[in-house]
Amino acid sequence: MVGAPDLIVLAEGLLDAPGDAVAVHGDRITAIGERASILRRRGPSTRVVDAPRGLLCAGIHDAHAHLVMTGVARLEVDLHGLGPTGVRDRLAAAAAGRAPRRWVIGRGFDPLLFPGDGVWAREILDAACPSHPVLARSHDYHSAALNSVALEQAGFLPTPPEIPGGRIERDESGAPNGLLREAAAVAAEARAGDLTEAEQAAATLAVSAELHAAGITALHDMSGSRRQGVLRALDDAGDLPLDVFATVTPNQVGDEALRRPGSRLRIIGAKAFLDGALGSRTALLLEPYEGDAAHLGIPVLPPEDVHDLVAAASAHGLAACLHAIGNGAVRLALDAITSRGDPALRHRVEHAQMVHDDDLGRFAAHGIVASVQPVHMAEDACLVPRHWGARSREAFPLRRLADAGAPLAFGSDTPIETFDVLDGIRCAVDRTGRDGSVLHPEEALTVTEALRAYTSGAAWAAGVEDELGSLREGARASLTLLSENVAARPEALADCAVAATIVGGRVVFAT
Numbered sequence: 001m002v003g004a005p006d007l008i009v010l011a012e013g014l015l016d017a018p019g020d021a022v023a024v025h026g027d028r029i030t031a032i033g034e035r036a037s038i039l040r041r042r043g044p045s046t047r048v049v050d051a052p053r054g055l056l057c058a059g060i061h062d063a064h065a066h067l068v069m070t071g072v073a074r075l076e077v078d079l080h081g082l083g084p085t086g087v088r089d090r091l092a093a094a095a096a097g098r099a100p101r102r103w104v105i106g107r108g109f110d111p112l113l114f115p116g117d118g119v120w121a122r123e124i125l126d127a128a129c130p131s132h133p134v135l136a137r138s139h140d141y142h143s144a145a146l147n148s149v150a151l152e153q154a155g156f157l158p159t160p161p162e163i164p165g166g167r168i169e170r171d172e173s174g175a176p177n178g179l180l181r182e183a184a185a186v187a188a189e190a191r192a193g194d195l196t197e198a199e200q201a202a203a204t205l206a207v208s209a210e211l212h213a214a215g216i217t218a219l220h221d222m223s224g225s226r227r228q229g230v231l232r233a234l235d236d237a238g239d240l241p242l243d244v245f246a247t248v249t250p251n252q253v254g255d256e257a258l259r260r261p262g263s264r265l266r267i268i269g270a271k272a273f274l275d276g277a278l279g280s281r282t283a284l285l286l287e288p289y290e291g292d293a294a295h296l297g298i299p300v301l302p303p304e305d306v307h308d309l310v311a312a313a314s315a316h317g318l319a320a321c322l323h324a325i326g327n328g329a330v331r332l333a334l335d336a337i338t339s340r341g342d343p344a345l346r347h348r349v350e351h352a353q354m355v356h357d358d359d360l361g362r363f364a365a366h367g368i369v370a371s372v373q374p375v376h377m378a379e380d381a382c383l384v385p386r387h388w389g390a391r392s393r394e395a396f397p398l399r400r401l402a403d404a405g406a407p408l409a410f411g412s413d414t415p416i417e418t419f420d421v422l423d424g425i426r427c428a429v430d431r432t433g434r435d436g437s438v439l440h441p442e443e444a445l446t447v448t449e450a451l452r453a454y455t456s457g458a459a460w461a462a463g464v465e466d467e468l469g470s471l472r473e474g475a476r477a478s479l480t481l482l483s484e485n486v487a488a489r490p491e492a493l494a495d496c497a498v499a500a501t502i503v504g505g506r507v508v509f510a511t
């Protein structure tokens with residue numbers, strides 16, 4: 001390489017590479033080695049970024065995220081931790097400043113905090129906002145509560161539609177009580193809100209700076225085709241500030257316009273839901289939920305449809321990215337992928353929060369990615385025993401998946417959970433929830449194993465391991481510099497922060 005490097009990054013150690021320094025020309029890593037020898041290449045305009053006690057990793061991916069939704073979530077009303085009165089007051093305050101008929105969107109309410117599990121919803125929201133349409137999402141985004149105006153505008157009043165894979169909760173008279181679950185919540189959400197694409201793009205750019213500060217250089221967007229117009233417009237304008245590996249919805253696998261490769265936006269898969277979520281008791285299990293012998297969860301799609309959509313995605317060269325949380329949905333995903341999927345593609349089970357012993361080895365045997373968000377354990381560590389009882393040992397079986405050789409890719413599911421990668425690593429390592437409960441500590445990973453799932457594992461899952469995910473000369477210079485060398489000193493994780501983030505040779509964050 002002619003000339004001095006544009007950038008030199010120094011640390012105490014490198015993740016899975018010898019030395020403690022890298023040189024970058026343009027968007028490429030051009031040299032890796034010892035601090036003294038790399039620094040000899042320095043020129044007058046070389047920028048030097050140094051974390052003397054730090055660890056330099058290939059750029060961290062968030063392998064399961066919803067980028068535009070994460071930006072938009074910053075504009076919504078936060079309902080986390082509030083009971084019925086708090087929800088009512090906060091939504092009423094938000095509506096007060098808003099033009100009539102404009103939507104009020106809230107997020108993070110806990111359906112279990114309310115008596116009657118939803119009987120309240122429409123009443124409370126009507127009291128809060130009689131004239132604005134209101135939609136409030138549960139923490140896991142798998143349930144939504146709507147007031148009467150919103151139910152009308154979303155087409156659920158006067159006569160609710162039939163929605164396969166969805167549930168419309170009703171009052172004694174048979175009318176919708178305001179609580180919608182799964183596909184019904186998704187259908188309502190698709191008609192809710194009134195942000196323009198430009199407003200959504202601005203929100204996405206604003207939150208991207210926060211993603212950079214969290215060390216994230218690339219993300220795998222699991223929103224399907226929804227809101228992809230916003231990502232496409234940003235990419236076409238050259239404004240997408242990180243690599244986005246996106247998905248389409250299954251009925252659009254053949255849409256060439258949607259799949260056009262952009263500069264930083266690439267389509268890798270087709271995203272489909274096979275079940276719901278743990279907290280809503282809609283994850284699909286092989287055996288009934290604790291305390292409810294009749295309830296297995298909600299199967300979103302019949303098995304033959306899952307098999308067909310995997311085959312259709314494969315025929316178009318797209319990996320199947322199958323949302324499966326309960327052990328029943330995970331088994332269905334593995335069955336469909338192994339029987340109908342093109343084995344050359346990097347198919348993925350998204351979440352894989354509960355895996356039956358008989359299915360653990362199938363990830364490694366077929367090269368199927370377990371795309372897990374360890375940070376879900378922050379909320380789920382206490383929920384898992386409540387809903388799954390003795391089957392808790394099947395929850396987040398990261399140690400056994402890793403030992404079996406399963407390809408692992410880690411993400412956050414933002415905006416449902418925090419995209420703080422260090423929080424995610426802590427969860428993978430200590431498996432401790434926010435309330436202090438610990439979920440089967442024998443399934444813990446090491447810090448280094450967790451970091452690999454966010455870097456090389458995630459790059460492999462996206463099929464870009466030749467370009468990203470490891471520190472090699474010639475690789476693209478997307479890098480995450482941590483302030484502490486947690487590979488050598490895992491106990492320093494508690495004090496560790498992100499020191500710098502580099503996307504394609506450009507320093508996008510530095511302390």
Ligand SMILES: [Zn+2]
Nearest residue numbers: 064065222413
């Ligand atoms: Zn998700």
